Amino acid sequence: MLDDFLILLGRFHPLFVHLPIGFIILGILVELNKKKLGWSNEALKFIFFWASVTGVFSIITGFLQYQNGGYLWETIQFHFIAGVLTTILSFTFYLKLIENSIFKLIPRKLFIIANSVILIITGHLGGNITHGEEHLIEPINNLVGVGEKETLTFNYYEDFKEKPLYSTVIQPIIDQKCVKCHNSKKSNGKLKMHNSKELMKGGKNGSIINYDTPEMSEMYIRIHLPKEEKKHMPPKSGKQLTRQEISLISKWIKNGSSFEKSVIDFKLEENLIDYFFDTEKPFFPLIKVSAPDNESIEKIRKNKILINPINKNSNFLKVSIINNLDFKNEDISLLSDIAKNIVSLDLSNSMITDSIFSKLKFFTNLTVLKLNNTTITGEKINQLIELKNLKRIYLVNTNFKDEYINILAEFTNIQKVYLYNEKDNFLNLDRYSKFDNKIYEFGNYSLEN
Numbered sequence: 001m002l003d004d005f006l007i008l009l010g011r012f013h014p015l016f017v018h019l020p021i022g023f024i025i026l027g028i029l030v031e032l033n034k035k036k037l038g039w040s041n042e043a044l045k046f047i048f049f050w051a052s053v054t055g056v057f058s059i060i061t062g063f064l065q066y067q068n069g070g071y072l073w074e075t076i077q078f079h080f081i082a083g084v085l086t087t088i089l090s091f092t093f094y095l096k097l098i099e100n101s102i103f104k105l106i107p108r109k110l111f112i113i114a115n116s117v118i119l120i121i122t123g124h125l126g127g128n129i130t131h132g133e134e135h136l137i138e139p140i141n142n143l144v145g146v147g148e149k150e151t152l153t154f155n156y157y158e159d160f161k162e163k164p165l166y167s168t169v170i171q172p173i174i175d176q177k178c179v180k181c182h183n184s185k186k187s188n189g190k191l192k193m194h195n196s197k198e199l200m201k202g203g204k205n206g207s208i209i210n211y212d213t214p215e216m217s218e219m220y221i222r223i224h225l226p227k228e229e230k231k232h233m234p235p236k237s238g239k240q241l242t243r244q245e246i247s248l249i250s251k252w253i254k255n256g257s258s259f260e261k262s263v264i265d266f267k268l269e270e271n272l273i274d275y276f277f278d279t280e281k282p283f284f285p286l287i288k289v290s291a292p293d294n295e296s297i298e299k300i301r302k303n304k305i306l307i308n309p310i311n312k313n314s315n316f317l318k319v320s321i322i323n324n325l326d327f328k329n330e331d332i333s334l335l336s337d338i339a340k341n342i343v344s345l346d347l348s349n350s351m352i353t354d355s356i357f358s359k360l361k362f363f364t365n366l367t368v369l370k371l372n373n374t375t376i377t378g379e380k381i382n383q384l385i386e387l388k389n390l391k392r393i394y395l396v397n398t399n400f401k402d403e404y405i406n407i408l409a410e411f412t413n414i415q416k417v418y419l420y421n422e423k424d425n426f427l428n429l430d431r432y433s434k435f436d437n438k439i440y441e442f443g444n445y446s447l448e449n
């Protein structure tokens with residue numbers, strides 16, 4: 001009962017700290033404007049008295065959160081010390097204001113400067129604990145453009161099979177379902193799991209892997225306990241392991257918890273191999289692009305070009321000229337500012353010709369390209385081979401010549417080319433459908449919306 005109350009109190013720490021912050025900032029402002037405000041000394045006494053009281057409460061709640069939240073002392077120590085200093089400073093300034101003789105000689109300015117500095121330090125260190133050290137740096141990096149890193153993922157069993165099961169499957173599961181509470185900053189049960197070295201070290205009861213009797217491993221037991229059981233992991237309030245994930249971890253433990261053994265060595269059952277196909281390759285590129293700027297978007301929209309994000313969390317765009325069928329080759333320059341953002345481009349029914357390809361090759365993230373009902377013949381379409389993400393090309397009812405069809409099969413990631421043609425201009429159609437009918441669609445399909 002008391003324990004729960006103390007845990008609750010601790011969780012209020014992030015909220016509570018804003019009280020002394022508010023008082024101190026108000027105090028600093030009053031002090032800086034003391035000429036304007038005739039009543040400042042009385043007000044300041046009041047303000048710094050309460051800054052001290054709420055400061056003490058913040059220290060207590062912070063300490064409770066440290067004790068009950070699974071934080072390591074190394075993680076929080078500087079924040080803690082800075083917090084205590086902040087409170088001491090507020091209180092000594094209060095003592096000076098009520099004319100305590102010890103602090104008489106120290107200039108007021110010094111208090112104000114020290115108070116400002118230490119407040120910023122405490123707040124920043126606290127923020128790092130709650131939000132992670134990247135919290136501030138990340139958006140700054142993104143702003144100046146150094147944060148754009150490419151994330152590569154494996155997605156199919158074939159890509160995985162020579163890699164260690166541990167690093168490709170087990171650690172990622174642990175990262176998703178366990179590391180939240182078992183990491184270098186917060187290690188519940190003194191257990192860290194964010195890398196293999198830490199996992200090996202085990203928790204407060206020693207190793208969590210038992211190499212002699214794998215089924216007796218603490219990690220194995222905990223994930224198999226009934227959900228209601230207090231020791232069940234992850235705790236029942238959190239996101240649970242799926243049955244497949246439990247099987248994969250179990251298999252890994254039972255076969256010796258090796259960090260090197262490759263996927264294929266584990267001889268996974270059919271249903272576990274499925275796991276590798278569940279995370280289907282994302283259709284659009286996995287890189288992050290910076291948001292398009294609103295001015296460019298507005299300018300383009302003025303030309304009756306439709307622009308929409310592919311989903312609400314994405315900077316990738318779908319663009320269509322459906323409302324502007326007079327669109328010509330040179331109009332493509334309208335889109336150059338947002339070229340990297342465009343993953344889907346529909347130029348169907350427009351006035352474009354084969355010269356468009358020399359411009360389109362700069363749309364590096366282009367994944368879907370629709371050129372239906374145009375006079376495209378396919379000459380120079382080889383320039384699009386540079387578009388490593390291009391997966392679908394729509395060339396329905398164009399003048400596409402069969403001599404260019406083979407080129408399309410050489411595109412790195414091409415999945416489908418829609419070539420259905422009422423004009424029947426593919427003389428050697430048989431040849432192509434035999435050649436690779438997996439990517440070419442010559443008919444019998446429904447058009448995508």
Ligand code: HEC
Pocket residue numbers: 174177178179180181182188189190191202203204205206208218219222223230231233234235238241
């Ligand atoms: C919501 C937080 C949370 C998550 C998520 C979580 N744990 Fe824990 N874990 C705890 C807490 C709290 C303890 C300490 C209390 C206890 O021993 O039950 C603990 C203890 C453990 C221990 C015992 C360590 C020891 O030496 O006593 C193991 C093993 C463990 N967790 C494994 C896991 C695994 C595996 C996952 C992911 C599938 C996981 N935990 C996810 C909170 C969590």
